[in-house]
Amino acid sequence: SQTIHQWPATLVQPVGSPLSLECTVEGTSNPNLYWYRQAAGRGLQLLFYSVGIGQISSEVPQNLSASRPQDRQFILSSKKLLLSDSGFYLCAWSVRGLGGRHYNEQFFGPGTRLTVL
């Protein structure tokens, strides 16, 4: 069965510090991968998605970046955190079908709660 891991579970960082959140998926190959942020009182906001190694699409311009160095690894980074980066960060995966077919069902990791002080 498929499993998705995220770490760390919680993180407290000062403004201006760097960030690196990691997500890995087990039990599947060639997944589509996603990073979301969930701020208090707001819905899930898609930040980045990836359909393959080295392929990253950004949905929201910001001081965050993402990388996919391996098929089942997805990393969210920042060089300098802002107060507004605080939130709950969720990684998700979905099946990438043959012939370009994609599936809407996404499955989420346990999340990282980031507090920027």
Next chain:
Amino acid sequence: EDKVVQSPLSLVVHEGDTVTLNCSYEVTNFRSLLWYKQEKKAPTFLFMLTSSGIEKKSGRLSSILDKKELFSILNITATQTGDSAVYLCAVGLYGGSQGNLIFGKGTKLSVKP
């Protein structure tokens, strides 16, 4: 702009009550509508609906989609305290970003004993 609106934003009921959660949407290239349950951490997948009028059921939870009126409902019968959670509705689109979902803000359900 594509949007998904859930109502009510929050709801308090007592154990044994039946609740109905609403989700309406305005999107281009609709493909599917999904419901998730979010407790403390990650949203867990409940249902995916693609066809109008066909009810999906899992235990005490059921959901139906109306593609003409652009909405879905999630019903929970005989609620239990374990049903307390935020219920998220999301719409999946064809084309564009692969598999991307547009989420509503959620309905926070509190079930009191």
